[in-house]
Amino acid sequence: MSDRIREKLSILADAAKYDVSCSSSGSNRKNTTKGLGDASASGICHTYTEDGRCVSLLKILLTNHCIYDCAFCVSRKSNDVKRAAFTVEEVVELTMNFYRRNYIEGLFLSSGIFKNADYTMERLVRIVKKLRLENNFNGYIHLKTIPGASPELLTEAGLYADRMSINLEMPTEAGLKLLAPEKSHEEVKKPLGFIKDSIVALKDEKKIIKHTPKFVPAGQSTQMVIGATPETDMEIMYSADQYYKSFDLKRVYYSGYVPISFDTRMPAIGTQPPLLRENRLYQTDWLMRFYGFNVKEILNERNPHLDTDIDPKLSWALRNMQHFPVDVNTADYNMLLRIPGVGVGSAKKIWQARKFGRLRSDQLRKMGIAWNRAKHFIRCADSVFVLNEPDAIKVKGLILSETNSKYLTVPQQQLSLF
CATH class of the missing domain: 3.20.20 (TIM Barrel)
Structure with a gap:
């Protein structure tokens, strides 16, 4: 050259x-x-x-x-x-x-x-x-x-x-x-x-x-x-x-x-x-193309901007808690896709696996779902008790605290107390 x-x-x-x-x-x-x-x-x-x-x-x-x-x-x-x-x-x-x-x-x-x-x-x-x-x-x-x-x-x-x-x-x-x-x-x-x-x-x-x-x-x-x-x-x-x-x-x-x-x-x-905004837009695009969401469900006059601290699917779920918890053993495929922490691949696994028996939490974890998010929005065979309509603010706080503690080092956790 x-x-x-x-x-x-x-x-x-x-x-x-x-x-x-x-x-x-x-x-x-x-x-x-x-x-x-x-x-x-x-x-x-x-x-x-x-x-x-x-x-x-x-x-x-x-x-x-x-x-x-x-x-x-x-x-x-x-x-x-x-x-x-x-x-x-x-x-x-x-x-x-x-x-x-x-x-x-x-x-x-x-x-x-x-x-x-x-x-x-x-x-x-x-x-x-x-x-x-x-x-x-x-x-x-x-x-x-x-x-x-x-x-x-x-x-x-x-x-x-x-x-x-x-x-x-x-x-x-x-x-x-x-x-x-x-x-x-x-x-x-x-x-x-x-x-x-x-x-x-x-x-x-x-x-x-x-x-x-x-x-x-x-x-x-x-x-x-x-x-x-x-x-x-x-x-x-x-x-x-x-x-x-x-x-x-x-x-x-x-x-x-x-x-x-x-x-x-x-x-x-x-x-x-x-870059964070760019990432949120791609996530929204994915929901529209692969998860069956209408764009007006995610963004509208009341919610013209995407949340920066949580992904668009979780944001939608927290605004629509009346649809949750979802029973993974009876819900249709489209509703499984709307559970935070459940992707297309894991929704297909749930859909197929439940033909052979009722699914428990340990089985769901093995299917690759993000359990720290999904557990607040589902009911499975071994669920002890579930509120009819979980409190959105509390659920969001729990998810964020668990996510942050997962990635913080010990010294950072100590500093966060002050």
């Missing part, structure tokens, strides 16, 4: 790290002993398949030149950063060389917008097309959609990419207009809708024609920046819910705002992004 390519890779991999639509391990392990592999190699990140397998990806921008001046973006045109751009051939060569050395299993490719949307999108399409057709590359490819690109280019991109995504940027139109007045959510909705309709059309076509080409087989996703504008958690999750339902998205990613400018429109939040 030449010094010039290495410099480009350093610049464009660093600029790509702000896009969380592809997960990264955050590892800084370096190869200093002539061993195998290097977890700190520029641009290599990790994502996970549905079966839990970890996949290494080359994560880069085609260029960090951009015609837009979005206040929250490190690549905005007014930002004084070193600029670089790969050629189509350089990205193809990097991907193939990294793959042959077993550094990566796929590619995550995004780009700043230079000249116009079609000019940028056309180069992205040329890269993935060249990889598939000329280099016979069958690894995973995640391709960013450029807002405003023509349907013809989107159609061609969908034939070669496994997943496509386009950033919503801000959760609301008002927030986007504040920090990126040149952009709009309509520019995002059009390609999302086009790709969704194309996926549906090809699925219907496949019922008639056997050899129909694959089109974005891993679906599409989007990303929101959290904390750069003053939306409530309710506004953020209502927006996510709308996009899930309207465009059949696989994922919505929530990226805690990282301070990268001194723009007076941006919040002063120190040097760390709001």
Whole structure:
């Protein structure tokens, strides 16, 4: 690898790290002993398949030149950063060389917008097309959609990419207009809708024609920046819910705002992004997608913000104590999922195991449930007595005290007394 390519890779991999639509391990392990592999190699990140397998990806921008001046973006045109751009051939060569050395299993490719949307999108399409057709590359490819690109280019991109995504940027139109007045959510909705309709059309076509080409087989996703504008958690999750339902998205990613400018429109939040809030939003997203919760049950006008000290499912349970305790030996599957401390896997185990006899507390513990939370909300075969409607404040206090004492060291426990 030449010094010039290495410099480009350093610049464009660093600029790509702000896009969380592809997960990264955050590892800084370096190869200093002539061993195998290097977890700190520029641009290599990790994502996970549905079966839990970890996949290494080359994560880069085609260029960090951009015609837009979005206040929250490190690549905005007014930002004084070193600029670089790969050629189509350089990205193809990097991907193939990294793959042959077993550094990566796929590619995550995004780009700043230079000249116009079609000019940028056309180069992205040329890269993935060249990889598939000329280099016979069958690894995973995640391709960013450029807002405003023509349907013809989107159609061609969908034939070669496994997943496509386009950033919503801000959760609301008002927030986007504040920090990126040149952009709009309509520019995002059009390609999302086009790709969704194309996926549906090809699925219907496949019922008639056997050899129909694959089109974005891993679906599409989007990303929101959290904390750069003053939306409530309710506004953020209502927006996510709308996009899930309207465009059949696989994922919505929530990226805690990282301070990268001194723009007076941006919040002063120190040097760390709001990671706790980001985590609570992901937990809420999980409840909506896998636990059967309606977003209005978790967030509404009376509760527009998520609790910081407890997770969203526990928060919902404490506000709805009339549903508890739940008898794990008779409750339906959907109600088992709503018990704090019971996940999808443990709910399935309970559902199956109780066919062979009534379940006791020791059996439930072995199934992997978080007993320190779940015990306050369930009734099982060996329950001595259970209040008809436990006191929410007392239950919350008990759970928090047990959780804190579990992680405190002895000196910290002694200090907490004073």
